[in-house]
Amino acid sequence: MSPLVEPVVYRLNGNYFVFSPISSLMTLPSLKPIGVFDSGLGGLTVLHSINERLPGLSTIYLGDNANAPYGVKSFEEIFQYTLAGVRFLFSQGCPLVILACNSASAQALRKIQQEVLPKEFPDRRVIGVIRPTVEYLVEATDVKKIGVFATPATVSSQTYVEEFKNILAESLREIELFQVACPGLVDIVEAGLSDSPEADELVQKYCQNFSGDLALLGCTHYPFLETWFKKNLPVSTRVVLQGPVVAEKFEDYLVRHPEIDNFLKKSGERIYFTTGDLEAVSASTSRFYKGKINWLKASLSS
Structure with missing residues (x-):
């Protein structure tokens, strides 16, 4: 008769897992990145x-x-x-x-x-990254007018517009949203030219006539151009980066x-x-x- 073998209890990230050691295949759950x-x-x-x-x-x-x-x-x-x-x-x-x-x-x-x-x-x-960004803008800000700087593909998809409509429908907020397509900015970042006069010139072009209370840099490449956006937008405009x-x-x-x-x-x-x-x-x-x-x-x- 085989001796009685007690189960083994493992604690993993605050949870407890019980394994019976009767099997030679017993392993801990694999942790993944x-x-x-x-x-x-x-x-x-x-x-x-x-x-x-x-x-x-x-x-x-x-x-x-x-x-x-x-x-x-x-x-x-x-x-x-x-x-x-x-x-x-x-x-x-x-x-x-x-x-x-x-x-x-x-x-x-x-x-x-x-x-x-x-x-x-x-x-x-x-x-x-779009849904959590819109949730933040609706829940954590009190602005009335938001401008989204984004790639042509993001703008044409109207995903920001749809997400704002969906989330605003669940709240009492009223926010005016407009989008600015910015072709060329990603190329500048990918080329390592974020600090160049060409980057400043192109950002200045897209910031002309901006009238929002808040500017969302709606492309994760654009934070590398944050200095130029802040330079070319009205001083009163709040600039939001998506990373944080x-x-x-x-x-x-x-x-x-x-x-x-x-x-x-x-x-x-x-x-x-x-x-x-x-x-x-x-x-x-x-x-x-x-x-x-x-x-x-x-x-x-x-």
Whole structure:
């Protein structure tokens, strides 16, 4: 008769798991990093804020620099590129991916959530940056008129307009919203020219006749141009960056979803992938991003 073997209790991130050691296959639940995806370098502004707010969280970043910018591409192109990026991050073990790109959030997120995940990845999650940004603007500000600077793809999708309508319908707020399409700005950032006179000149062009109380930089590349926006907008205009907003909302998301949070790796490990040229991406990053990033090469398949 086999001796009685007591179950083993493990404590993991505040939750308790009971395993019976009668099986040789007994293992602890595997902890995973989150994925952060962007068309290029802009998502680093979101990732930086997440790292500051949740410093222990392990992350894998993927910038699709080879196909940047997304903001001037068609819906189908953006969808296919984004889906390939999400699949890559899933292949790296990420249970959750943040689309830290407004164009991807506007053009690809809903289709991925509604059509791809239920069939291919029912246990994975993909979230975007537009909904949490709009929630913040409605809930945490008292402005009457908001201008959104964004890529042509984000503007044409009307996703910001739809999200504002949906959230405002649940509140007593009245906010006037207008959008400004800004072709060319992402290219300047990707080229490492954020501090150039050309960047100042182009931002000045898009800021002409701005009349809002608040300006949202609705592309995660645009915080690298924050100095120029503040220089060219009226002094009274409040400028909002998405990184801190998304990081705060993501922390709230994890509190509301312990079934995800409890299985996230929290060793502070950070890995960076790019589909672009490693030397060129490293050179561009070094011009505006504090700290050295060791980029790894990623190849995406549709």
